[in-house]
Amino acid sequence: MAKILILGGTQWLGRTIALQALGEGHEVTCLARGTTGGFPDGATAITADRETDGAYDLAAASSWDLVVELTRKPAHAKAAVEALSPHAGHWVYVSSCSAYALHSKPGAAEAAQLLxxxxxxAEYTDEQYGAAKAGCEWLTVASRGNAALLVRPGLIGGPGDPSGRTTYWPLRFADGREPVLVPQDEDDARYVQIVDVRDLAAFILRAGLDGRHGPVNAVGAEMPLGDVIASAQSAAGYTGEVIAYPLHRMQQDGVEPWAGPCSLPLVLPAGNDFAGFARRSDRKALRWGLVRRPLAETFADIIAADGAVVVAGADGPRSGLSADHEAELIGQLA
Ligand SMILES: NC(=O)c1ccc[n+]([C@@H]2O[C@H](COP(=O)([O-])OP(=O)(O)OC[C@H]3O[C@@H](n4cnc5c(N)ncnc54)[C@H](OP(=O)(O)O)[C@@H]3O)[C@@H](O)[C@H]2O)c1
Known part of the structure; x- marks a missing residue:
C-alpha cells in the first residue's frame, strides 16, 4: 500500500485516479479547494487554495510515496515542488500533448520539441494552456530531475467528459432525433486518438508507482475520423438516416472544428498543421503498460452513464451542434 497525494483529485481525471488508487488499497489524500465537485469518498481531504500562502503546509507535514500533480498553472507547479519535493518519493506531473510546439508530423515521439x-x-490564460503545461513540466524537472514522470495525455474521453468532445457523437446517435448530421472527411485525412479516462488513470498510477521517469505520450489508438463516428453510431444502435456533411463547408456555415458550441466535435481543422495532432506515437506508453479498452466500449459506457444528461442546456451544448443549427444545416444540404 502506498501513500499517495493528489494535487487536485476533485474533478474528472484526478477523481478517477483517486478512486482507482483507493480501490487498489492505497491511502489517498487530495489537496484542492473542493469547490466544484467535492472530495472523493474515502480520500483524506486537504482543503486549500493554491493561490494563498501556506497552501502546502499540511501536506508538507507528511511524507508521500507518490505525488500526482494535475495543475495547468506554472506558479502552482513551482510552489508545489518547492514545498513538497523533499517529502515525496516519486512525482507524476500530468502534462498534455498540447505542450508540443508542432502537431504536423504523424508518429512524433516524446523527443519532439515543446512550446x-x-x-x-506570468498570468495564466486558457490561450496559453500548451505553453503553461510546458512550463509546469520544466519546473518539475528543474526541481526533481530524474525523479519525475511527465505524462502527456492526448484527448481524454469517457463518461462525464466535461468538455463534451467525446460524449457528443455517442449521445447524439442515442438521443432519438433523426436524421443525424455526420462529418464527411472528403480527403480521409483526419484522425482521432481518444484515451479512456479510466485507462489513463490506471496508467498514471501504474507508471508512477513503478517509478517510471521522463516524458511519455499517453494516447489512444489512432483511428480515422469516419471509423470513430461509425463506432459511436454502432454503440448507440442507431439505424436511422445519416446526412453526410462535407467538411469544406464548415467555414462558410460558421461551424467550428474540434470543440465548443456550434462545432463538429473531434473534427480537426483542415491542413498540414494538424496532420500529426491525433497521431502521436504511443509506443513508449504501451511498453510501460498502458492498456486501452476498445473505443466502442468507451462510447457504450458514455451512453449508459451520460445518456440521461441533457446535452443541450440553456447556454447550448458544451460541444457540438444545437438541434436547431443541425436542422438548419441539414435543410441547406437538401
Ligand atoms: N481533457 C483532456 O482531453 C486533456 C488532455 C490532455 C491533458 N489533460 C490534463 O488532464 C488533467 C485533467 O484533470 P482533471 O480532470 O482532474 O481536471 P482539472 O480541471 O485539470 O483539475 C484541476 C484540479 O486542481 C484543483 N484546483 C484548481 N485550482 C485550484 C486552486 N486555486 N487551489 C487548489 N486546487 C485547485 C481543482 O479542484 P478544486 O476546483 O476543487 O479546487 C481540480 O481538482 C489536467 O492536468 C489537464 O491539463 C486533459
Missing part, C-alpha cells in the same frame, strides 16, 4: 515554457510569474 516555449510559460514562466511561473
Amino acid at each position: 516555449a515554457a510559460l514562466d511561473s510569474s
Whole structure:
C-alpha cells in the first residue's frame, strides 16, 4: 500500500485516479479547494487554495510515496515542488500533448520539441494552456530531475467528459432525433486518438508507482475520423438516416472544428498543421503498460452513464451542434 497525494483529485481525471488508487488499497489524500465537485469518498481531504500562502503546509507535514500533480498553472507547479519535493518519493506531473510546439508530423515521439515554457510569474490564460503545461513540466524537472514522470495525455474521453468532445457523437446517435448530421472527411485525412479516462488513470498510477521517469505520450489508438463516428453510431444502435456533411463547408456555415458550441466535435481543422495532432506515437506508453479498452466500449459506457444528461442546456451544448443549427444545416444540404 502506498501513500499517495493528489494535487487536485476533485474533478474528472484526478477523481478517477483517486478512486482507482483507493480501490487498489492505497491511502489517498487530495489537496484542492473542493469547490466544484467535492472530495472523493474515502480520500483524506486537504482543503486549500493554491493561490494563498501556506497552501502546502499540511501536506508538507507528511511524507508521500507518490505525488500526482494535475495543475495547468506554472506558479502552482513551482510552489508545489518547492514545498513538497523533499517529502515525496516519486512525482507524476500530468502534462498534455498540447505542450508540443508542432502537431504536423504523424508518429512524433516524446523527443519532439515543446512550446516555449510559460514562466511561473506570468498570468495564466486558457490561450496559453500548451505553453503553461510546458512550463509546469520544466519546473518539475528543474526541481526533481530524474525523479519525475511527465505524462502527456492526448484527448481524454469517457463518461462525464466535461468538455463534451467525446460524449457528443455517442449521445447524439442515442438521443432519438433523426436524421443525424455526420462529418464527411472528403480527403480521409483526419484522425482521432481518444484515451479512456479510466485507462489513463490506471496508467498514471501504474507508471508512477513503478517509478517510471521522463516524458511519455499517453494516447489512444489512432483511428480515422469516419471509423470513430461509425463506432459511436454502432454503440448507440442507431439505424436511422445519416446526412453526410462535407467538411469544406464548415467555414462558410460558421461551424467550428474540434470543440465548443456550434462545432463538429473531434473534427480537426483542415491542413498540414494538424496532420500529426491525433497521431502521436504511443509506443513508449504501451511498453510501460498502458492498456486501452476498445473505443466502442468507451462510447457504450458514455451512453449508459451520460445518456440521461441533457446535452443541450440553456447556454447550448458544451460541444457540438444545437438541434436547431443541425436542422438548419441539414435543410441547406437538401
Ligand atoms: N481533457 C483532456 O482531453 C486533456 C488532455 C490532455 C491533458 N489533460 C490534463 O488532464 C488533467 C485533467 O484533470 P482533471 O480532470 O482532474 O481536471 P482539472 O480541471 O485539470 O483539475 C484541476 C484540479 O486542481 C484543483 N484546483 C484548481 N485550482 C485550484 C486552486 N486555486 N487551489 C487548489 N486546487 C485547485 C481543482 O479542484 P478544486 O476546483 O476543487 O479546487 C481540480 O481538482 C489536467 O492536468 C489537464 O491539463 C486533459
